Structures are given as C-alpha cells and as structure tokens.
Amino acid sequence: MITFQTKLKGLRRYVRYGLVTCFMNVKQLQRYVRQNPLNLNEMASIALKKKVVVIGGGVAGLTAAAALVKDGRFDVTLLEASDRIGGRVHTLPLGEHFVENGAQWVHGDVNNSVFHKAKALDLLDYSGLNFLKFECHSVFVNQQGKVLPKEKHDILRNILVKVSDGPESHNSQPDEPLGNWMDKAFWEQEITQDFAKDDKLVATQVLDWQHRFQTTIDGSDNWYSSSCRGQQEYWELEGNPLNAWKPPACYASFLNVILYGKPILAPKFMPEIPDWINLEKEVVQINYNSNKNVTIVCKDGAEYLCDHTICTVSLGVLKEKFETLFVPPLPTQKIKAIKFLEIGSVNKLHFDFPNKWWPDDVIGFNLLWDPQVPLIHYSSNVTEDGLLVEIDGLPLWTRGILGFYISASHPTSLNSWITGPTARLVEKLDEDTVKRTFMKVLRQFVGLVYDIPEPQNFLRSTWFSNPFTRGSYSFRGVNSELYNVWATDLAEPVTCNNSPVLCFAGEASHAHFHSTVHGAHDSGLREAQRLINFATGSTAELSQMFPYTDSMFDNDD
Template identity: 35%
Template sequence: MYSSLHLIFSLLLFSCVNCLNDPNIIIIGAGAAGIAAATRLYQNGFKNITILEAENRIGGRIYSHQFGEAYIDLGAQWCHGQENNIVYELVKDLKILRDDEGTVRLYHSKLKLIDEQFSMKLIDIFENTYGNESNNERGSLGEYLIKRYNEEIRAAWKNDVNKLALAEDCLDVFRKWVETYEASFSWYNIAASSTYEVCGGKLMLGWNGLGYKTILDVMMQKFPDSKSPIPIDDRIILNKEVEKVLWASTDRTEIKCADGTNYSCDHVIWTPSLGVLKHGYKTLFEPQLPIEKINAIKAFGMDAISKIILHFPKRWWNDDFEGIMFAWDPSDLQRSGGAFLEGPQKEGKSWITALSSIIPVPKCPNLLSAWFGGEFVPDIEKSSDETIINGIMYTLQTFLSVDYPNISLPNKIIRKNWYTDPHFRGTYSFETVESRKLDKPQGEIISEPLLSEEGKPAILFAGEVTNPIHYSTVHGAIESGLREADRLINFYKHSK
C-alpha cells in the first residue's frame, strides 16, 4: 500500500515538476505571430511546443508564391519602416531589402495622362493630409480627409478653375488609395485618429524577389544559412483546423479539431486573425470569451483588399514604368456599369472603378500587380478569372491606349481571396470610428490572456490585431508573438 501510494505521489510530483520545466504549449496558427512565439519559446528552453495550422502551408498572411526564379507576395509585401521595426531589425545586416517606392503616374479616363507636375502636387497633398491627423479627431478618416483635401486643393488652385475641377475628380483616387492602404471597405468606417505608430524611415521596403517568407526563415534560423535551424518545422502540424478551445474547466486546456482529433495542453497561444474571431467567437471558445473581449472583437475593423497578379506573355510597358493610378471622370464613373457589363455593379458603377493602382512586380518582368480597394472587394473575389481579365483589359484600354498602343491581354492571373477564406476572413485590421470611441485601445483588450481557475494563463492572444501600436502589419504580428512567449517565460520564472 505504502509503495503504490508513494509511486503515485512520485509520479504526480514528477509530472508537476516536468510541467513546470517544460509545459505543454499549443500555438494555434503558423503565421508570423505563431512562428515568432514558437522560436522565442524554444530559445528559452521550452521544447514541448506544438503548432496547429489550418492551412497546408505556414506563413498565414505571409504568402510568397514561387514564380520562375522569384517569389511574388500574395499577402504581405513590404516592410513598413526602419525604426522600431522588428522585421527591419532582423534583416538589416543582410542587406536584402530594397526600396520599392516609385513614382506612380496619374491617368484620367477622359484626359489620359495627367500633367506630371500637377499630379506630383496632388500626390504631395495626399501624402501630407493622410498621416498627419491630429489625435483629437474622433470622426471618420473619410470625413476628415475630404475636408482637409478640399482645403488644400482650393488653396493650391484657387485661380485655376480647370485644375481645381480636375483635383476634385481626383478625390476618388485618394479615397481608393486610403481604402486600399487601410484595407477597409469604406473610409467612413476608419477612425480619423488611431493609436498606430508609424515606424520611421523607408516605408516600402520589398524583398527583391526573395518573398516576405524570408522573415519566417530568418526567425527559424534557416536564412541566410541553415546550419543550425531552430527545429520549429517538426513541431508544426498542417491541415489542422481548430474548432474549439475548452478552457478553465480543469487545469488543462482541451482543443478539438475539425478532423476529430483532440489535444490537451497547459497553455494555448491563439494567433488567428480578427476576421476569424469576429466570425467564430461564439463557438470557438468554451466557456465564451469575456464580454469586454467580445465587444473589442466586434468594434475593431477587418475588411479586405484584392491584390491580383497579372501575367502578360507580351510585355507592353517599359522599364521606367513605376505604376499608375486611375482617375475617373465623374460622368464616365456613373456610366461605367453600362459601359462594362461583366461582373458586379453598384448604383450603375462597375467594379472596375475600384481599381486603385497597377504597379510592377520586382524581379518578374512580365508581371504587374493590380490593387483593388473598397466595397467591391467581396464581389471581386467571387468573380471569375475571365471577368477580372476582361475588366482590367477594358480599364487599361480606356486609360492607357494613347500612351501604350500595344497593350496585350494577360493570359493568367494569380490571386488569393483573403476575404472568403475561412482561415483569414480579411486582410488586416483597422481602427474603426466605433473602436476609437472606447476608452482603451481595443487591441490591448483582445490581447489580455484568459486565466484558468488556478490563475495560470490558459489562453494567450497574439496576432497583429493584438498590437495596439503596430496592428495590421507583419512587424506588429511578430512583436505580439514575442510578447506572449515572454509572458509565459516570465510566468514560469516567477512560479519557480
């Protein structure tokens, strides 16, 4: 009797010590935040890590697709900034980033190429009004920018009615720019001020054909060489969609997956997007999330953009082509639905008017990328490749046929429909007018861990949306993964 009790006691003690030394941690999602958390934990001696990933690949919204010799990014593309930016910090000495900022030309549906000096001034106005919002603004970015833009253009062209009228037409270009950059279906939903902090330095640093996936390899020590990688790959299980996280009933957290498998662990680090949380907060967690967290999930914004890569067997642009934006004459805009009949329309306007810009793809001479923003994005995702190709051709012909008489047909498009994909349900998050009205940054509330009855962090929340100052970005996602890994590391340091 004594010996069997002793044995049980020793086993319990062993498992407890073992659990303290190497707790079982499950990370949900192998995107930037999940990989960052896993590498930081591993480097701090936590080896009992499993990453459950719903997709058949790692990276999440980092999705570098091989095209010939180079990689093209269907998700994140640029490192936004050099100061206080973990992505830049991690790769700066490798000298692999390249400034992709180019001079984008402005075309008008009636006037064709808009005078260079005029469009440069207009773009200056865009850049100076957008990003200089005062922190006291409480309305929408749309309302704020319309007001500021109108003040600026009236001051700039008060004596030139034609230029002023053209600048007025170009407000729509500005709207598309903002809705694409913020990935919001309407600039009236975006808050005029937010807690986001722009990183200093260059904002459009691209990967020069290596793909943003390089950052994952850098974190896992597989790039620039793979002599001593952090063995995270072995711990990732792909095609493993988590359906439910059961927490707080016991000291263990249980996970149920869509394929019928179950897992049990000491801690979960949750990293899927705000879109996934918005859609699934009622069923993904049992017991349900606290009401403040649910309110924050509802209040913060997550819509989408469409980035579509076009392959042209015959190149019709030159090496000096750095991109174009499209300004519709108001009458052409209103008639666009009647003029181009294929695909979705709203109030007589065709989806093609949502095309914000077309820019070159580094290292891929036959590719261009087309960027769509705003309310048409969900419908664009549902449109066939043929409709997309026809619509883009129609637009290119309408705007560019004078300067580029040899525009050829793309024979292939490459795209990822982020909004309809149940593992993402959008591209990246934004501060809404509603979330801004609430007293605390809502990302901070989403990031608060859920504690078990014993006070142990049972579910920790990472992912870009949980970063109040760098949400929406890869650097924000990585910081959040490191933050939650550190939370666990510190928890075990203090429980020893």
Template identity: 35%
Template sequence: MTSSTNPRIVIIGAGVSGISCAVRLLQYGFENVLLLEAEPRIGGRVHTMPFGENVIDLGAQWCHGEKDNIVYELAHKHNLLETTGGVYENYKCIRSNREVVPESISQRLKDIVSDSLVTRQMELRNCNGSLGSYLTNKFYEALGRPENSDIDMAIAREFFENYQKFENSVEASDTLDEVSGRGYLEYWECDGDILLNWKDKGFIEFLRLITKARELANELGILEQHVLLEKRVKQIRWNRNDCCVDIKCDNDDEVIIADHVILTVSLGVLKEQQLTLFDPKLPVEKQRAIDSLAFGTVNKIFIEFPEKFWPDDWTGFTLLWREEDIDEIRGTSRAWLEDVFGFYCVSYQPKILSGWIIGANGRHMETLSEDEVLAGCIFLFRKFLEWDIPEPCNFKTSTWHTNENFRGSYSFRSMYTEEVGTSARELAQPLTIVTSPPLSNGSVASSNALYSQTRCDKPIVQFAGEATSDHYYSTVHGAVEAGWREARRLADFYGVSRNSTKEPKAQL
C-alpha cells in the same frame, strides 16, 4: 513529464506571430511546443509564391520602416532588403478617356494630399470625426487657395476619389468615413523607408531567417516536428477543473490537451467563430474587443504579359474615372472595377503589373471566375491606356476574404472602435485561471520570487497576432512583437530569465 516541468503549449496559427512565438519559446527552453495550422502551408498572411520570372507576395510585401522595426533589424543584418523607390509616388494619373493628367497638375495634387499626411499627426488629436471627413476638408481647403485656381475641379475630384481608395488600401477599410480620425493616431509609423522590398526573394525570406530553414517549402528549420498542417481548430474548451485546455480539430476525433493555448488566428476568424470556437464563451469584454476592432480586405491582382509594353521609365498608373464613364459601368457586371485604383510595376518582375482593389468590390472579385476577373482588368487597360495591350500570359489574384482561415487582410481602428472604447489591449489580455504557482525543479522553471506566492493567475488562453498590437497593428513587425510578448508572458509565469535564451538547433 509533468506540466510544471515541461508545459504543453499549443499555438493555433502558424503565421508570422505564431512562428515568432514558437521560436522564442524554444529559445527560452520550452520543449513541448506545437503549432496547429489550418492551411497546407505556414506563413499565414505572408504568402510568397513562384510566378512569372521570379516570385510574388500575395500578402505582406514590404518592410514598413527602419527605426524600431524588428523585421528591419533582423533582415538588415543579412542585407535582405532594398528600397522600392518611387513606384508609388511617380505613377501617372490617367483619366478614363485616356487623357494623362499633366505632371505639373498631378504633382501638385499629390503634394496637397502629402501635406495633409504631415499635418494630420497633430490635428487629428482633437478630431471627433472620421479620417475621411478630415482629409476631405483638408483637400478642398488646399484646393481653394489662389495658387491652385488653375486646377480643373473635375480632375481634382477624380484624383481625390482615387486617393481615398489608395488610403483605404493602407487602412483595409471600405471607406475612410468608417476610419476613426483620432484612432488613426494609435498606429505608429516607423521612421525610414516604408517600402523596403525583399529583392528577388519575397517576404518568405523573413520566415526562413527566423526559422533557420534553407527552403521553407520543404523544411521548417528549428520548427521541424513542432508543426501540424491542415489542422483547423473547431473548439477550445478552456475552463477545465484541472487547469488544462481541450482542443478539437475538424474531421478529427482526437482531443489535444494543453496547459497553455496561444491563439494567433486573424481578427477576421475571431469575429466569425468566437461564439462557436470557445467553450464556455469568452468574457464580455473580450467579445466586445473582437466585435469592435475593425478588420477589412485588400486584394492584389498580378498580370504577366509576354513582353513589356510600357516605357522603361514608367512605374505605373492610377485610374481617374470621369463621372460619365463610371456611370456606364455602375449597375453592370463590371461595377466591381470601380475599386481597382491602380496598376504598378513590380520589383524583379519586368513583365508584370500589380493591381490593387479594396473593400466590398474586392471581396466580390474573389467570387468571380478567373476569366471574368482577367477580362475586367484587360478592359481597364484598354480603356485607360493608349498603347496596344497584348493578351496576358499569366494571372493571379489574392483571395483573403473568402478563405475561411483569414476572412480578410488586416485590422484598423474604426469609428465603432472609438465609440465602444475598446483597444488592442483588451484583445491581447489572456484568459487566466487562479492556480498554484509552477514548481521550480523543472528544466524550464527556475527559482524566482514568483514561487513564494501561494496562488497565481495562470495564463491558459493567450492572444497574439497583428490585431493585438497597440501601435503596430496591420504590420508584420507588429505580429512578430505580439508573438514575442506572449512567449515572454509564459517565460515570466515559469520564472525563466529573459536573458537565458538559447539557440535551438535546426533539424536539417
């Protein structure tokens, strides 16, 4: 079987982007498709696991928006989504002396930052600084208005410090001063509810949907026999004279030969491994894109208690540190707790609170023992809350940075990204080799004007994943669309009509 009639396509990374790409290629009629996944599971940064009375999502958790969101469009047809409600709006603001900020004050502070979110869409177009400097100016400008003169400045400062941590969790940045103000607008927010959850199923339900698998833990649906797990790629030799690619995996003497490689690993992995992964090294413009697009860490903490100790109408709380209290833990072994910014209720998990931690302290938390992390969290509960806090019965954190198959959570646009002047488009650009066009007599290729050419650029190494998305980076729908984009690239190269997709049968 020749490469022109049934090309050998290897997808590195069986996360959402790799899975979406593989499924689409099979639908186009390509048959020789193989996914190599370093983890012992598929899904990548979608990681749903049993916990407590149901499941939790250690990675992607919500469908963000409804309009122009392919995840919503696919899931909505099957009634898989519902609103999370006001959990991340109706939280209590609690100071480190257990003082609950009055609702009349906390709501006005929330309104100030919410107003900043609305106005910045236009004002940031002319911003030459960071998102942090912009939001700081907007917040204190609003705070100085006469109608807000009764707000205690110490409380306002504590609230704004916490709010910046929340925004860092949205961006995956360590500080908002590293986020480009103008670059922030590259992200397009889909209209509609931006916190749609997967009811009692978790985000893995989306993977079941697109692979047509009944139970993803045991079955791969239409990807059955197309996935190899625990296959970590250590080298991609991509400029062979015969227009093929050699792929070598860790602890494996076998060389996998492909006509096309589609790389869907995280930007964090590319940052760490690009100089050793590719032979020869990547072109300078590709290296520059990998270096300057930013990639950060956000982690979650799930704590289950034997019984719910909070009121039924309570959705969670954010931690407002008084200056004298935060000074007490800085410089101690519990300094990392400063960047745990809140704990919130979890849908379909009545006895669980979910905490969030960002940045360098989030990465540091991953290096600590489970006992130490849990003890730190209970310290926070007992310092901030007035209720008697029982000993937890279950505990789990995410560890996205220390896992060498991810090295972080998701991408964003930094001040350095803006300074260098690169974009996701450069990262998404494939490596090509000038070659003869594919023949039109195979099961995949068909007659097309492409074949009248005498020479063409063959995409030999392609790049997908959320970081390659121009406007939907950091999202699952961005990852899906990036996978589809690279499948279309191959379909176009082989002259396959985009309307000729078929439904491959699941191996059930």
C-alpha cells in the same frame, strides 16, 4: 547512436498523435520505452516542461512557438488549419519569377523587428523606390487615356503630400471619421482652391484616387469608417515605408528566418516543417474551463491537452467563430474587442506579361475615374447586383480599382489593388471574367499610348473568402472609439488561478503596429515572453517594441 533528442522527438510524437489524439494503446508506449530507454533525468525533463499549444501558423504563431521552443522550458505544439504555414504571408511563383500574394513590404527601418533581421542577412532592396512619394514616376491617367500634365501633377502632388501626413500631424477631433478630416484637409488648402478654379474636375478625380489609396492602406470599405484616433494610434516608423525584398529573397525567406535563423531563397517558397508543427489541423473548440488543462479540439476529432494556449488566428476568423470556438464564453471586454475592432478586404491581382511594355521611369498607373458615377461602390451596404451594373461598358465594381503597379520581384509583371465591397465581390467572380475585365480597364486607360499584350500568367488573392483568414488586415474604425475597445483589450490574456491559460497574438492585437508583419511578429514575441515570465516568476513588463525581444529573436544555433 540514438541521441536523447531523437528519443524525445519519438516520445513526443507518440504523446501528441497517440495518447492525446487517438488514446494510443498502452502496450505501444511500453514497447517504445523499452526500445528507447530514457534515464530518470530525461524523463524528469520531459515531465517538467509546460505544454503550450499555439493555434495558427502565420507570422505571430510561428514567432511565438519558435521563441518558446528555443527557450527550452516548454513542450510546444503548433496547429495550422491550412496545408501551409505563413498565414497572410504567401509568396508564390508566377511564370519565371515570383510575387507576394499577401504581405509585400517591410514598413519602416527604425525599431522594425522584421527590418532588423532582414537587413542583417542582406535580404532587402535599397534601390529607393517608394510608392508613397508622389514625386516618383507614378502616372495619373483618366478614362480617356490622357495623362495628367506634369505641371498639374506637381501641384496636386504638393496637395496630397500634406493630406497624406494624416490627422496625427494636424488638428482633428479624436472621434472624427477619417474621411471627414481628409475631405476638409484637401479642399481647405489654398493651393487646392486655386487649382479648382481652373480644373475642379481633375481635383475631384484625384481626391477620389486618394480615397481609394487610403482604403488600401487601412483595409477599410471607405475612409469614413476609419477613425482619426486610429490613425494616431498607429506608429509609422522612420525610414522607407515600402522596403522591398531583394530577389531571390522574399517574404518566404523571413518565415525560414523565424524557424531556423537563416533564409530560404526563391524558387523555394516553403520552409521545412519542424516536428512540432501540425498542418491541416483546424481548431473548432478551445475549452479552458478546467482548473488543470486547456483542451483543444480539432475538426478531425484530435484533441490536445496543454497548460497554456496562444490563439493567433486572424481577427476575421475570431469575428466569425468566437461564439462557438471558446468554452466558456470569453469575457465581455474581449468579445467587444473582437466585435468592434475592424478587419478589411484588400486584394492583389498579378498580371505576368510576355514582355515589359511600359517605360523604365514609370512605376505605376494611378486611375482617375470619371466623377459623374455615383460613389455607391464605397458603401458597406451596396448590393452585389448594384456593383454589377454596367456604366460606359464597365461594371461599377471596377471603380474600386486603384491602379496598376510594378513588382520588385517580377520584371514583367504589374499588380493591381482593389479593396472593400468591390474586393469581396471580385472574389466571387470566375477567374476569366476578372482577368478579362481588369485588362479591359488597363487598355481603356493606357491602351492609346502602349501596345499591351495579353498576360501569359495571372494570379489573384482571395483573403476574405479564405475560411482561415476572412480578411486581409485590421484597422481602427469609428466603432473602436464608440465602444472604447482597442488592441490592448484583444491582447489581454484570459487567466485561471493567475495562470495565463488563453493568450492572444496577431497583428490586430498590436497596439501600434496593427496591419503589419512586424506587428504580428512582435505580438508573437510578446506572448512568448508572457509565458516565459510566468514560468520563471518574472514580473518584467511586457513591451510592444522590438528592443526587448532582440536576444529572443536571434537564433544562431
């Protein structure tokens, strides 16, 4: 028996792929209706639904679209430019296990929407590993292969703990670059000064490691481009900042939770695609000039008409394409937000070894580079030729490598992190050169202590060169303060006759959780709620926090 849902799905397919995209033959539509008759109530139900096109199939787009589909008042279409959903969530197989090539952890417990649902489904690992706690067994090691002695490690640990509290916990000027504050916070401590009397070289090396660590957290080229106020704007949630997924659960599991309310588990890494998601649909124009409809034009010539659109593409893509993507041009404040909010380049490299060659009590190797080398690799203006200059047998770009660390999902894999100008250059180098150079670095630092085999599998991310991301995640830079633009400016919808015709979601649009998956998730719920409120005439205030969306996120049917 053909149900109403089956008829509706078929008619939607004709409308989406025929009438809108290909101007379908009227006789085809007539024939379909004769074969699948709809009664007047069913036809009225279809006609009354507001059409919404969500652009981007990352966490923000999936969450917004799924919430609107569940609400039932909307005819939803999601357009994703690539051949997969997930955006900067990208779980991939590596050998016999898997790794997270994009987002890796769930940051914090309290008021974290991702943690809330993952915990309810028993998807998280509570083993207690926390790479941000310096008392954990991450080893500091220098280029000569010498491990920092425990007594020195413990002293520097105490120094870094205070510095890592950040300017939100101490006195700082609101418009001060973060790096200025970090330098002062490190060297002005009495304990640092006492330590430096005996070993200023090591203190300088550890401060440089902290610089690389902070740029990895922020996604910035250097910590002088991040702002102190930006650190204060970000809300670090209570609990473990690095909750890991419990294999076979992974971040791909959460994508399925968004769509269907239940997880998928490894080795399955991609949910079943519902009929309202269209892959390989790169949007090239959003025309919101009409008083009646928004017209979405795709690269393949397809067109979609809708009452509302939610744009969830990354800040990097917005920066590259806002001048041609939107017709008419966006309001001035929106353009300023796109220009002066920042997005950085952070990449991970995964090395799958035939066996685990490091001891169980070591969770990572922090690299202490010799400080005599000029720090030009932190400069946004450094040339590629400059980064390729070899010093002591290694190209200068290797100074951007943070270290090598274990993976919760892969027992024989280490992952390495690199950020800023060095990360962008590495994306352009061929895979063999990258793998060989990283292994040379690893062996120089720890090869005297361990017999390191060749990796049997290798994988890396390329978020900056990816045309559908153009970066890893956003941060708040000094330009945000200079031009007085913040996430709320990016999140503000463009209205026509009081209707929110053009909405924006994504991690960069979240006022306090930028750079996180829970920020992306909550921004998608925020924009779904905005359209629901408009459809129902509700004047309820939109919240940035999870509790108001709890019932929306539940998807048990």
